[in-house]
Each structure stands twice: as C-alpha cells, then as structure tokens.
Amino acid sequence: MHLEKSELVPNAEEFTCPVCFVDCADNEGVTLRDCLHAFCRPCLVNTIQFSEEAEVKCPYRDDNYACDSTLQDREIRALVPADVYEQLLARSMALAEKRMGAQAFHCKTPDCKGWCVLEENINVFPCPVCRHTNCLTCQAIHDGLNCKQYQEGLNKDSETNADAKRTKDMLE
DSSP: OHHHHSSOEEOSSOEEOTTTOOEEOTTTEEEOTTTOOEEEHHHHHHHHHTOOSSSOBOOOBOSSOBOOOBOOHHHHHHHSOHHHHHHHHHHHHHHHHHHHGGGEEEOSSTTOOOEEEOOTTOOEEEOTTTOOEEETTTTBOOTTOOHHHHHHHHHHHTTTOHHHHHHHHHHO
16 A cells, blocks of 8 residues: 555644644654554654664653554654664664673774674674674784784784784783
C-alpha cells in the first residue's frame, strides 16, 4: 500500500500532542509505525536530537504508562536533517563500542572511528573506515611488516625513541 512505502505515517485526524500539548490538524503530525502514538513533528525531532541511547524511544508517557517502542530508522531519517542523522549514528556506534568494553578493538589510525568486536582466532582487523589493516596481536598497524619484524623494530627503537618505549612497555 501507499503508507507502507512512505517514510512517515501522517496523523489521520486532529489530536493534541502528548508532549507539548499543541493541537495538530490532519496530516500535520506523525503517527509512529510500531506503537501508533501520534506526535507533532517538532517534538519528535527534539526526541531524536536529544536521545542519549542507541535506539530512539517513543516519547509517550503518562501517569500509568511509558511506551517502550522505538522509532524506525526510516522515520528518523525522514524527520531530521542529514547531519543530525549522522550524529545519531556516530553516537549509537560510540555507545555500542563502549558497551562492548574489553571485547571491542578500536582502530589504531589517529582520529579513525572504526572498531570491531574481538573474536578468537582473528588476528587482523581491516578497518572499513580508514582502510588500514590493524594487527590485533600487536595492537598496532604495521603495514609491510610481519609481527616478528615489527616487534624487532620496536625493541630496537625503544632504546632511543620514547614513544616506541611506551608502546613496547604497553605490549609487555
């Protein structure tokens, strides 16, 4: 049907937004697909922008009930500008990485946002963001060198280079 393909489902009849209490005429608000709660667009945009979770929850609350449905990705993309959507994705990825804790490996390229989940018997992480290959064994990027060559170079450099000494100490 037509509504299945559209990103947002407009409200079919007038309602009062349960967040800001402003009246919304037909087709001026948005009805969420998962829970069918209706809100004005500005309240949904604010909910998305100020969400601190990886998933954006429906903002419906009353004295007896708090909705636990989430906004669909297509609803979020249709409501906010591209830069806000990208910020939400980045925040979601950072939260996911943080929740993984010691099981997450962050790319060693400076300022790269890439990361992966550590798995047994996996020794390399080809970062999809910066395209560098990270060695999980050495916890470093050593393009063109095998682990033994990298470790030998690190041992040699640690005698004269403070950064190399710190890296060697950390690896030990």
